[in-house]
Amino acid sequence: MGLKERxxxxxxxxxxxxxxxxxxxxxxxxxxxxxxxxxxxxxxxxVGTIYFYFAGKEEIFAALQEEGIEVLQAxxxxxxxxxxxxxxxxxxxxxxxxxxxxxxxxxxxxINYFLSSPGVMFNEDLKERIDQRGNRVxxxxxxxxxxxxxxxxxxxxxxxxxxxxxxxxxxxxxxxxKLKTTMLRGEDYHALVGYAVDHLVGSIRGESNTG
Numbered sequence: 001m002g003l004k005e006r007x008x009x010x011x012x013x014x015x016x017x018x019x020x021x022x023x024x025x026x027x028x029x030x031x032x033x034x035x036x037x038x039x040x041x042x043x044x045x046x047v048g049t050i051y052f053y054f055a056g057k058e059e060i061f062a063a064l065q066e067e068g069i070e071v072l073q074a075x076x077x078x079x080x081x082x083x084x085x086x087x088x089x090x091x092x093x094x095x096x097x098x099x100x101x102x103x104x105x106x107x108x109x110x111i112n113y114f115l116s117s118p119g120v121m122f123n124e125d126l127k128e129r130i131d132q133r134g135n136r137v138x139x140x141x142x143x144x145x146x147x148x149x150x151x152x153x154x155x156x157x158x159x160x161x162x163x164x165x166x167x168x169x170x171x172x173x174x175x176x177x178k179l180k181t182t183m184l185r186g187e188d189y190h191a192l193v194g195y196a197v198d199h200l201v202g203s204i205r206g207e208s209n210t211g
Contacts, residue, residue, distance in 0.1 A: 015053055017043050019067065022060045023106060026113065031061065062126040065114055068107030069133040072100050076140055086148030087201055093141060094170055094197045098190075101174040108174065115171075138163055145204070154204040166200055 021042035025034045036057050040047045054060045076096045083092040101108040114130075122130065141163035148154030173193050 011053075014045075014049070015063075018045065018050060018053060018060065019064055022057070023064055023110065026061065026064070027109065031057075031113075036060075058122055058126060061110075061114075062122055062130055064110050065130055066133045068104070068111050069130075069137060071104055071107055072097070072111075073133075073137050073140075075100055075104075076137065080140070086144050086151060086153045087205070089144045090141075090148075090166070090201055091197060093144070094166075094193070097167075097170050098174065098193060101177070112171070112175065138167065141166060148204070148206070152206050155206045157204050162204060169196055169200060 018039065022034065022039050025038055025042055029038075034057060036047060036050050039057065039060065040050050043050070050060075054063065076093055079092050079096045080089055083089045138160075142159045145154060145157065145159040145162050149156055149159065170193075173196060176192075177189055
């Protein structure tokens with residue numbers, strides 16, 4: 001390995017170290033109570049080192065959210081490789097999001113944290129970066145619905161609105177899993193998710209794909 005490659009690996013490792021420290025502090029103390037100083041102490045790095053990689057804590061948490069979205073997108077693309085037809089692709093995306101929430105729980109929680117915390121403020125550049133990442137995932141749903149409409153597998157709907165409804169339903173169901181000892185006591189969680197996906201897919205299934 002050359003010097004350039006070694007230094008690049010060291011930089012990436014240092015960034016992962018910073019993000020891991022920020023991730024743990026976010027869930028322990030919340031965004032407002034988390035400072036760059038605390039992140040530096042948790043990461044066992046100097047404050048100057050943190051600022052060498054990130055402009056401030058907002059950029060650190062934006063990077064965490066982007067990282068989570070990238071992981072989710074990679075999982076979806078991987079699983080879509082074996083999916084045939086628009087309906088199977090929709091079901092594949094749903095299954096992958098369930099897997100993501102279970103296997104990559106930290107990332108799921110980070111995405112949910114910012115979705116459910118309207119008081120968290122990013123500057124416009126950071127918002128734009130995050131939105132662009134998120135839209136890449138949503139666009140996979142939109143293009144799947146559009147392909148289904150074009151092939152006659154799905155009836156004509158507003159593809160983006162349906163994609164947002166589909167995603168919101170899945171996300172809400174992922175949060176419901178935490179209620180397995182209360183509201184969902186006695187319920188089969190995976191059967192509930194399957195029931196919801198069946199009804200969502202059934203709601204746009206075209207005449208050529210019924211029966």
